[in-house]
Amino acid sequence: MISIQKAQILDLTKYAETEYPIECCGLLIGRFDQGNIIIEEIIPSQNIAKGDTRILFEIDPQIRINTQRRLRNSPQKIIGHFHSHPDAPPLPSPTDLNMAIETELIWAIVSVYSGIVNEVKMYGIDISGNSFNEIDYRVY
Numbered sequence: 645m646i647s648i649q650k651a652q653i654l655d656l657t658k659y660a661e662t663e664y665p666i667e668c669c670g671l672l673i674g675r676f677d678q679g680n681i682i683i684e685e686i687i688p689s690q691n692i693a694k695g696d697t698r699i700l701f702e703i704d705p706q707i708r709i710n711t712q713r714r715l716r717n718s719p720q721k722i723i724g725h726f727h728s729h730p731d732a733p734p735l736p737s738p739t740d741l742n743m744a745i746e747t748e749l750i751w752a753i754v755s756v757y758s759g760i761v762n763e764v765k766m767y768g769i770d771i772s773g774n775s776f777n778e779i780d781y782r783v784y
């Protein structure tokens with residue numbers, strides 16, 4: 645189970661709507677607590693994908709480096725990342741599956757239609773690296 649604060653869901657929603665019609669992306673920061681994952685911070689990144697950013701995303705690697713450095717002595721970690729699907733459902737695309745290399749990371753996908761977020765889903769990657777598994781989350 646994943647827990648995320650309402651403020652973080654609102655940040656995520658606002659950011660996805662602001663970036664529409666391009667895919668927004670960024671990091672999910674949080675910690676593990678007795679088998680549960682708690683998302684505590686959203687770090688937006690510019691989408692630096694080369695190509696059509698309405699269907700592709702790439703997180704700026706410098707943001708990841710800076711974040712890892714900042715969290716070095718913290719219980720918080722980069723526990724995953726997020727991106728949006730403009731005018732598409734929050735289901736992992738074949739491109740997403742190709743990018744699913746780090747099997748320990750959570751994926752959050754934000755579906756945005758006509759500039760309005762309609763759904764956020766979260767996924768883990770199967771240990772085989774060949775499929776996504778949806779993970780329930782609660783907003784508190």
Ligand SMILES: [Zn+2]
Pocket residue numbers: 727728729735736737740753
């Ligand atoms: Zn995607």
